[in-house]
Amino acid sequence: MNLFSEAAQFLTDPANWSGATGIPQRLLEHVGYSVLTMGIALAIAVPLGLWVGHTRRGGGMIVGLAGALRSLPTLGLLTLFTLLMGLGLMPPILALVLLAIPPILSGTYSGVAAVSPALVDAARSMGMTEGQVLTRVEIPVALPVILGGIRNAALQVLATVTIVAYINLGGLGRYLIDGLAVRDYARMLASVVLVAVLALAADAVLALVQRLVTSPGLRLAGDRP
Amino acid sequence: MNWLSNNWSTVLDLAGAHLIQSIVPVVVGLLISVPLARLATSRRWLRPVFVTGSSLLYTIPSLTLFVVLPLILGTGITSVVNVIVALTLYVIAILVRSCVDAFESLDRDVLQAATALGYKPVRRLFGVELPLAVPVMIAGLRVATVSNISMVSVGAVIGIQSLGTLFTDGLRRSIVSEIVVGIVATVLIAIVLDQLLRLLGHVLTRWQRTGTTTARERRRAGAARHASASGRDDRTGGGDPEGRDSVAGAPGGAGAVAAVEARGDRA
Amino acid sequence: MxxxxxxxxxxxxxxxxxxxxxxxxxxxxxxxxxxxxxxxxxxxxxxxxxxxxxxxxxxxxxxxxxxxxxxxxxxxxxxxxxxxxxxxxxxxxxxxxxxxxxxxxxxxxxxxxxxxxxxxxxxxxxxxxxxxxxxxxxxxxxxxxxxxxxxxxxxxxxxxxxxxxxxxxxxxxxxxxxxxxxxxxxxxxxxxxxxxxxxxxxxxxxxxxxxxxxxxxxxxxxxxxxxxxxxxxxxxxxxxxxxxxxxxxxSFDNASVALQPVTVLAVDTGERFLVGPGSEDPAPWQAAGASSSDWVLAVDERRHPLGWLPVTASGEPAAREELRVGGTLWHDGGSLRTALDAALSSPSGQAVAVHRDGSVAGVVPGEDVMRAIEEQRSARYDRSERS
Structure with a gap:
């Protein structure tokens, strides 16, 4: 238990809360990589998922693609891209984007595809154009599932950004890798605790967002099977 | 691929270690989850405890557990035991919920009929409830297994031996083929184990395929129920409504399968 | 058109x-x-x-x-x-x-x-x-x-x-x-x-x-x-x-049948009186001693029909336990179909007619309904013959 108090000391030491290697800086880097990754992944996966979900064509392709991407080990991609493209920001971001795409893609696709055909039919019958069907009916109704996928992706990215420190980038994983190099176990512990707290906090925030943007009507519909 | 022919025994060793670290947690996790889930089905107050607990557990990054567990278990930081225990916890987090879903999706009438026929509780569990819950459980198992296989390699970052070691070693020594071999081997293991589980589910659920519903109808039902299930689920995720294939077909269980798969994305 | x-x-x-x-x-x-x-x-x-x-x-x-x-x-x-x-x-x-x-x-x-x-x-x-x-x-x-x-x-x-x-x-x-x-x-x-x-x-x-x-x-x-x-x-x-x-x-023919008065028994007071056309204020039952029906219609305090009671040999209505829950009701001016149905489902063979508020308006004997049906039929037949 001694290590825990050492880790606590590390976390409460004012020296670790300032400067280029301080916790705020590392936290910022960690969140920055994650936001960048999520931005790219969202830009790719959401439109694709919406399109396939709306047209209800190519669902099998999406499932296959997501499954294939899911079985790729992120650490392997990270090291491979680094070797092929050299050190820098893009190789790890690319690997993380591939990690984030499957949950967003299948969440978006399955959310939209699961909107009741009768509801879509009703929307068209009322004179909605295809675009209006998508933006006024399918997306709002699928929103909880879409956001669930995004939330899941964000969690994975936040957790996995830890290992970009392995290829000399920043982020909270820096303390883990540096601590490992000098057998400073307390610093490693501090690192993973910070990541866990960040993940829990982010998940809580995203859960709140999910709740806020989900129409109460959908929650009620969910409670009544 | 010269590298592979010179190092195939190393690769085999690492693959073996990788397999152990992915399979043992699945087996142990299953043995723990089923009784826990059965308990939560009969003692309703346990359900929210388990559901919240597994959500929280699931939010904790695997590296965090790999580093924290040695302190609790007294193991060395590079011990495979850490990975096995950590992944067992994740398996339980996935399986308890999917088994609860599975038990809850059972047809009450069938259970009452079994009791009326004279099944005692234990025999009813093994003779009726478990076989009927198989499709949903298999779906949970497949998700847990595939995500385990990719999580195991992360342990290599802190020095735990697995196929992930090929990534860290390959990076250090700048050998692209070593990394590629590692990726291919990991994916292969994932595919083979997933297919084995699918086959197992297929064998264990022969009774299902006499129904008159088509696979398409079941999938659609699954997708619809999935959406409604996800709406109230505090840990929704990207599930595939296609329900992969034949396992997604228990009467009343298709939605549960989809819901299980929806929770499955995690590295 | x-x-x-x-x-x-x-x-x-x-x-x-x-x-x-x-x-x-x-x-x-x-x-x-x-x-x-x-x-x-x-x-x-x-x-x-x-x-x-x-x-x-x-x-x-x-x-x-x-x-x-x-x-x-x-x-x-x-x-x-x-x-x-x-x-x-x-x-x-x-x-x-x-x-x-x-x-x-x-x-x-x-x-x-x-x-x-x-x-x-x-x-x-x-x-x-x-x-x-x-x-x-x-x-x-x-x-x-x-x-x-x-x-x-x-x-x-x-x-x-x-x-x-x-x-x-x-x-x-x-x-x-x-x-x-x-x-x-x-x-x-x-x-x-x-x-x-x-x-x-x-x-x-x-x-x-x-x-x-x-x-x-x-x-x-x-x-x-x-x-x-x-x-x-x-x-x-x-x-x-x-x-x-x-x-x-x-259903498509409105019944034009004449209502007949009926002997009712108010179960709350036990009073008997006559209800029907020409007796806006219920006539005392004695005045209707001529009513030869074997049945009285039991009504509640709002004069909504409850059911029929057979009249015993002594001329008194049977005890309440004998109540035959009545059939369907016919709204005065409703269709022949509902009138016939009300008559057929009534133990007394009389269709109970009710006002809009549900209170008893009178009765129509089954024969009258049948006669009305026959009149409608022949009227239609004549019409189609002429056209």
């Missing part, structure tokens, strides 16, 4: 796999009428309906609405010009009731405030309280959801209303309410309504005209409900209309 609202000319729908959903349909629907498309499943009735708003495009032939070929009108514009009610209400689950009703006006660019105010007004006309305006569909019963569906279809004040099995998913009691409210609504609004159902009774109850579709998308008969019951065009229609055709056709 009134203006035509809808005209099908040689319309067919053949799917790529060769199945014919609609076969060479010619049909004219007058404006302001409620026309029912009825038939077994797979007969093309819904397909025919959906060709009106281009949810289905015909393989050949033309569909005209108000003299304009629908194919020449952009689909979204066409659909917004018609109200559409479907079986599973199709309400948007993420929107409140008022926003659901406001959907089409909002699509047409009406302001949120105006369309919501309009939505609240419509709630009243479909029999819903304004308090449901801010609820979500999941908080409503099936019947309430269907009412909101009707209100939504009416929101942009469309001259044409398409209703695709709108009441078939609600329970029978609620369905009856919805049906009679639709009739009331139509009396006030005079829309051109096309109503699809597989329930012939619903068709006969609601339709000004009924189009019976047969399998393969053939229009088997297009007639008023009365004609349909009296003269089915072929065996298919006769079969589809089903049993008791003659009995059911009595």
């Amino acid at each position: 009134t203006d035509l609202a809808i005209r099908y000319r040689g319309v067919s729908k053949v799917y790529p796999d060769g199945t014919a959903a609609v076969d060479n349909l010619d049909l004219d629907v007058p404006a302001g009428s409620l026309t029912v498309f009825v038939g077994p499943s797979g007969c093309g009735k819904t397909t025919s309906l959906r060709m009106l708003n281009r949810m289905v495009e015909p393989s050949s032939g033309t569909v005209e609405v108000n003299g304009q070929d629908v194919a020449s009108i952009p689909a979204a514009k066409l659909r917004r010009s018609m109200g559409y009610v479907m079986q599973q209400s199709g309400l948007l689950p993420h929107k409140t009731v008022e926003d659901n009703i406001a959907t089409v006006p909002r699509l047409n660019g009406v302001s949120k405030r105006e369309s919501r105010a309009n939505a609240r007004q419509l709630l009243g006309s479909v029999g819903l309280d304004e308090s449901v305006a801010t609820r979500y569909p999941a908080q409503l019963s099936g019947g309430q959801q269907q009412r909101v569906g009707v209100a939504r279809a009416l929101a942009s004040d469309p001259p044409i209303l398409l209703m695709d099995e709108p009441f078939s998913a609600v329970d029978p009691v609620v369905r009856q309410d919805l049906q009679s409210e639709l009739l009331d609504l139509q009396k006030r609004l005079h829309r051109t309504i096309i109503f699809v159902t597989h329930d012939i009774d619903e068709a006969i109850l609601l339709g000004n005209r009924v189009a019976v579709f047969a399998r393969g998308g053939r229009l088997a008969q297009y007639a008023t409900p009365e004609e349909l019951l009296r003269a089915p065009a072929d065996d298919f229609v006769a079969d589809f209309i089903g049993r008791d055709r003659g009995f059911r056709s009595l």
Whole structure:
């Protein structure tokens, strides 16, 4: 238990809360990589998922693609891209984007595809154009599932950004890798605790967002099977 | 691929270690989850405890557990035991919920009929409830297994031996083929184990395929129920409504399968 | 003849796999009428309906609405010009009731405030309280959801209303309410309504005209409900209309029968008196000593009928335990069908007639009902002979 108090000391030491290697800086880097990754992944996966979900064509392709991407080990991609493209920001971001795409893609696709055909039919019958069907009916109704996928992706990215420190980038994983190099176990512990707290906090925030943007009507519909 | 022919025994060793670290947690996790889930089905107050607990557990990054567990278990930081225990916890987090879903999706009438026929509780569990819950459980198992296989390699970052070691070693020594071999081997293991589980589910659920519903109808039902299930689920995720294939077909269980798969994305 | 609202000319729908959903349909629907498309499943009735708003495009032939070929009108514009009610209400689950009703006006660019105010007004006309305006569909019963569906279809004040099995998913009691409210609504609004159902009774109850579709998308008969019951065009229609055709056709004749007074027993006071024409104030029972009936009608304190009591040999009504719960009731001025039914289901053989408030108005002996039926029949027979 001694290590825990050492880790606590590390976390409460004012020296670790300032400067280029301080916790705020590392936290910022960690969140920055994650936001960048999520931005790219969202830009790719959401439109694709919406399109396939709306047209209800190519669902099998999406499932296959997501499954294939899911079985790729992120650490392997990270090291491979680094070797092929050299050190820098893009190789790890690319690997993380591939990690984030499957949950967003299948969440978006399955959310939209699961909107009741009768509801879509009703929307068209009322004179909605295809675009209006998508933006006024399918997306709002699928929103909880879409956001669930995004939330899941964000969690994975936040957790996995830890290992970009392995290829000399920043982020909270820096303390883990540096601590490992000098057998400073307390610093490693501090690192993973910070990541866990960040993940829990982010998940809580995203859960709140999910709740806020989900129409109460959908929650009620969910409670009544 | 010269590298592979010179190092195939190393690769085999690492693959073996990788397999152990992915399979043992699945087996142990299953043995723990089923009784826990059965308990939560009969003692309703346990359900929210388990559901919240597994959500929280699931939010904790695997590296965090790999580093924290040695302190609790007294193991060395590079011990495979850490990975096995950590992944067992994740398996339980996935399986308890999917088994609860599975038990809850059972047809009450069938259970009452079994009791009326004279099944005692234990025999009813093994003779009726478990076989009927198989499709949903298999779906949970497949998700847990595939995500385990990719999580195991992360342990290599802190020095735990697995196929992930090929990534860290390959990076250090700048050998692209070593990394590629590692990726291919990991994916292969994932595919083979997933297919084995699918086959197992297929064998264990022969009774299902006499129904008159088509696979398409079941999938659609699954997708619809999935959406409604996800709406109230505090840990929704990207599930595939296609329900992969034949396992997604228990009467009343298709939605549960989809819901299980929806929770499955995690590295 | 009134203006035509809808005209099908040689319309067919053949799917790529060769199945014919609609076969060479010619049909004219007058404006302001409620026309029912009825038939077994797979007969093309819904397909025919959906060709009106281009949810289905015909393989050949033309569909005209108000003299304009629908194919020449952009689909979204066409659909917004018609109200559409479907079986599973199709309400948007993420929107409140008022926003659901406001959907089409909002699509047409009406302001949120105006369309919501309009939505609240419509709630009243479909029999819903304004308090449901801010609820979500999941908080409503099936019947309430269907009412909101009707209100939504009416929101942009469309001259044409398409209703695709709108009441078939609600329970029978609620369905009856919805049906009679639709009739009331139509009396006030005079829309051109096309109503699809597989329930012939619903068709006969609601339709000004009924189009019976047969399998393969053939229009088997297009007639008023009365004609349909009296003269089915072929065996298919006769079969589809089903049993008791003659009995059911009595629905279309109002019974003009004279009420007779009846001896009633007020169970709360034990008093006996006479109720019937010419005795606005109940005459004391003694004055009606001549009433030779073997039965007295037991009533509650509001004079609502409870059932019949046999009169014993002593001339006194039997004890309350002997009460025979009565049959159906006939509202004075109702149809011959309900009068006959009331007589047949009454232990005393007399149909109990009630006022609008449910209190006893008198009785009609079964023979009188039969005589009225016979008079109607011969009157019709004479009429058709002369014409």
